[in-house]
Amino acid sequence: MKTLFKIFKLLIIRPSEWIASAPLMAYFTFLNFLLISKYADVFMHTQKTTDFFEHFRLSGFDSLIYSTLTQWHLAFFVHRHPLLAELLWPLTQLNALLYACTGLNLAQVIVAAMLLVFALYAFVFIRRTLREVVGLGRIDANLLAYLTFSFAYVTLTYIVPDHFAPSMTLLTLTMYLAGKKMQKGKTFTIFQTVVLFLLTAGITMSNGVKTFIMALFTNGKRFWRPGYIILAILLPAAAIWGFAQWQQQKYIEPREQQKAAKRRAQSNAEFQAYVKAVADTTTTLYDSASIHLEAKRRYQRHLWEVHERNMKDPWNAHKGKTISKTGFLSWTDISTPRWDSTVENLLGESLQLHQDNLLEDTLRSRPVIINYRYWFNYAVELLLVLLFLGGLWYGWRSRFLWMLLSCMAFDLALHLGLGFGLNEVYIMTAHWVFVVPVAISFLIHEKRGLAHLGLRLLVTLLTLWLWGWNGWLLAGYLLA
Numbered sequence: 001m002k003t004l005f006k007i008f009k010l011l012i013i014r015p016s017e018w019i020a021s022a023p024l025m026a027y028f029t030f031l032n033f034l035l036i037s038k039y040a041d042v043f044m045h046t047q048k049t050t051d052f053f054e055h056f057r058l059s060g061f062d063s064l065i066y067s068t069l070t071q072w073h074l075a076f077f078v079h080r081h082p083l084l085a086e087l088l089w090p091l092t093q094l095n096a097l098l099y100a101c102t103g104l105n106l107a108q109v110i111v112a113a114m115l116l117v118f119a120l121y122a123f124v125f126i127r128r129t130l131r132e133v134v135g136l137g138r139i140d141a142n143l144l145a146y147l148t149f150s151f152a153y154v155t156l157t158y159i160v161p162d163h164f165a166p167s168m169t170l171l172t173l174t175m176y177l178a179g180k181k182m183q184k185g186k187t188f189t190i191f192q193t194v195v196l197f198l199l200t201a202g203i204t205m206s207n208g209v210k211t212f213i214m215a216l217f218t219n220g221k222r223f224w225r226p227g228y229i230i231l232a233i234l235l236p237a238a239a240i241w242g243f244a245q246w247q248q249q250k251y252i253e254p255r256e257q258q259k260a261a262k263r264r265a266q267s268n269a270e271f272q273a274y275v276k277a278v279a280d281t282t283t284t285l286y287d288s289a290s291i292h293l294e295a296k297r298r299y300q301r302h303l304w305e306v307h308e309r310n311m312k313d314p315w316n317a318h319k320g321k322t323i324s325k326t327g328f329l330s331w332t333d334i335s336t337p338r339w340d341s342t343v344e345n346l347l348g349e350s351l352q353l354h355q356d357n358l359l360e361d362t363l364r365s366r367p368v369i370i371n372y373r374y375w376f377n378y379a380v381e382l383l384l385v386l387l388f389l390g391g392l393w394y395g396w397r398s399r400f401l402w403m404l405l406s407c408m409a410f411d412l413a414l415h416l417g418l419g420f421g422l423n424e425v426y427i428m429t430a431h432w433v434f435v436v437p438v439a440i441s442f443l444i445h446e447k448r449g450l451a452h453l454g455l456r457l458l459v460t461l462l463t464l465w466l467w468g469w470n471g472w473l474l475a476g477y478l479l480a
Contacts, residue, residue, distance in 0.1 A: 013124060020142050021123050024149055027471070028119050031159045032112040034478035044104045047071065058160055059153075059359045059366075060424040065161040069095045069107035074251050076163075082244035083202025084163055111161045118165040119158040123149065125172040126434055133179030133400060134441045143459050144437040144444070150466035152353045153429035155474065167204045168430035171407075174200065175434070178214040179400050187219040193232040201240055206414065207431065208240070210407040217403035274299045333419030340369045341422055346415070347381050348372070349426040350433060352466065353473045362424045380465060383458070387440045395442030404435045 013021075035058075042055050049067035056063035064075040065088060072092040074085050091110055098106045123145055130141035148154060157164040174196050181187060188196075193215050201208025212233060216223045223229075275295040321335035344354075345368075353359070355373055360366035372378060395401040411432040414420045421428055444455050 011121075013120070016138070017124050017127065020127060020138075020145070021120055024123055024146065025116065025120060027149075027467075028116055028155075028158050031155070031471075031474065031478070032115060034475060035159050036108045036112060038478050040108065043108055044106065046105060047099075049073070049075075056161075057359075057361065057364075059156065060361050060363065060427045061156070061160040061162045061164075063161050065111055065163070066107045068092060069110060070105055074247060078244045078247040078252060079241075080205050081163060081203060082205060082240050082247070083198070087166075087202065108161075112159075115158045115165050118169040119149070122158075122165075122169040122172050122434075125169070125176040126437070129172070129176045129179055129438060130441050133176070133183060134438065134445055136441055136445055140441070140444050140456060140459075143456065143463060144441055147440075147459055147463045147466070148434055148437045150463045150470065151351045151429065151433055152466070152470045152474075153350050153426050154433060155470055156427075157430040162427075163203055164427070164430040167200070167207055168434065170196075170200050170203065171207060171210060171431065172434055174211055174214050175404065175438075178218045178403065181218050182400055187222050188215045188232075190228060190232040193228075194236045197232075197236050198240065201237075204431070205240075205244075206410070208237070209410060213406050213410065214403055217399060217406070271295065271299050274302075333422045336368060336419060336422045338416055338422075341425060342416065343378075343381075344369050344371060345425050347385065348377075350429040351384060352377055352380060353470050355473065358473060359477050368423050380462065383462060384436065387443065387455075387458075388436050390443040391439035391441065393443070394446045395439060398442065401439060401442060404438055408432045408435045 052063040127145040
């Protein structure tokens with residue numbers, strides 16, 4: 001009962017939080033309405049999961065949650081999202097019930113409602129962190145929380161049917177809980193750590209690492225106690241990895257084997273067609289061995305031509321060179337330029353949309369690197385970086401800030417170091433960008449008088465600009 005009361009207390013929205021979140025919720029309700037309207041004619045009248053993949057176009061985001069709610073299946077990479085499909089199962093049943101009653105596939109509406117709830121709680125947890133952990137006043141906490149949701153790919157996170165919304169919300173929850181425990185000199189219990197890890201890692205495996213990082217900073221030396229390491233770290237990690245492996249062997253591998261068998265049969269049929277073509281047209285070859293050899297030569301030349309065409313496709317051309325073609329290293333990228341990716345994508349597109357090739361998919365048509373048309377977009381980017389660095393300068397003594405920077409460093413090591421998802425790094429913005437306003441809060445917290453008012457005005461102007469710029473481009477895209 002005590003645990004249930006704590007959860008209820010954590011999730012209850014206070015009156016001041018309702019008031020502060022009202023503009024945000026109105027904004028996201030409008031954008032979700034536009035997205036639903038854009039695809040409703042197709043998505044509400046289909047039960048084919050392939051229709052979502054064929055029609056949904058919004059940057060590099062997937063529509064796998066729509067298809068999962070339509071017909072439950074393991075559509076996700078189980079080693080990256082080991083529990084996501086299972087967590088969506090109740091919503092699949094709800095959608096089936098609504099379909100039986102209305103004859104409409106309401107996956108879009110269910111997802112939109114879910115995203116609005118996640119957006120509300122992410123806002124609340126960020127605002128509480130700024131108010132209760134950092135110690136900002138109400139106005140400054142509201143401003144920095146609004147700034148977080150003005151970033152382009154945070155806005156997109158809470159309207160697209162992808163996994164990033166629950167990821168960000170659970171990470172901000174873990175951040176808030178860790179901050180409160182540090183403040184009170186308390187630690188995460190084994191039970192709390194396991195629950196947070198299973199939720200964060202279950203949706204995105206890499207986020208489970210951040211949960212462990214936050215537990216390390218919160219618990220300090222107690223983190224290394226044998227009982228805690230075994231029960232809170234090793235066993236949950238082994239359990240979730242084992243479950244992912246079981247799903248892979250039980251569901252994914254048989255499906256892949258069927259696809260491979262189908263490809264082999266198709267390839268054999270194509271080759272036999274070449275054999276028949278050679279036999280029907282040749283005037284110089286008479287024995288079957290010679291005909292077979294000539295058909296093989298022509299077929300291999302055809303496969304090479306197809307391969308060359310495919311390599312020029314954005315799907316392959318924009319992926320970058322990998323360290324290895326198998327396993328996790330197949331997701332790496334060692335050829336995409338790091339500096340340009342940082343300026344135009346990590347710190348650019350993530351925060352401000354580019355006008356050219358607006359919200360196109362890198363694996364379909366968007367170039368990996370796009371430049372802004374105007375100098376002031378780079379000025380906004382620079383101002384945000386300077387504010388972030390200023391926050392680091394004033395907050396460098398804070399263990400809480402170092403904890404968040406460690407989580408952010410983990411993401412940067414994945415993306416800029418190994419190159420994971422580097423060709424579309426902006427779609428992962430929700431996993432790290434909330435650290436930026438928290439860092440800036442340490443700068444604002446330390447300033448007084450005119451300096452404080454100047455910073456407040458600057459943050460207000462940046463927030464209004466980003467909401468206006470990103471909202472205008474996004475709304476235009478959804479209405480097109």
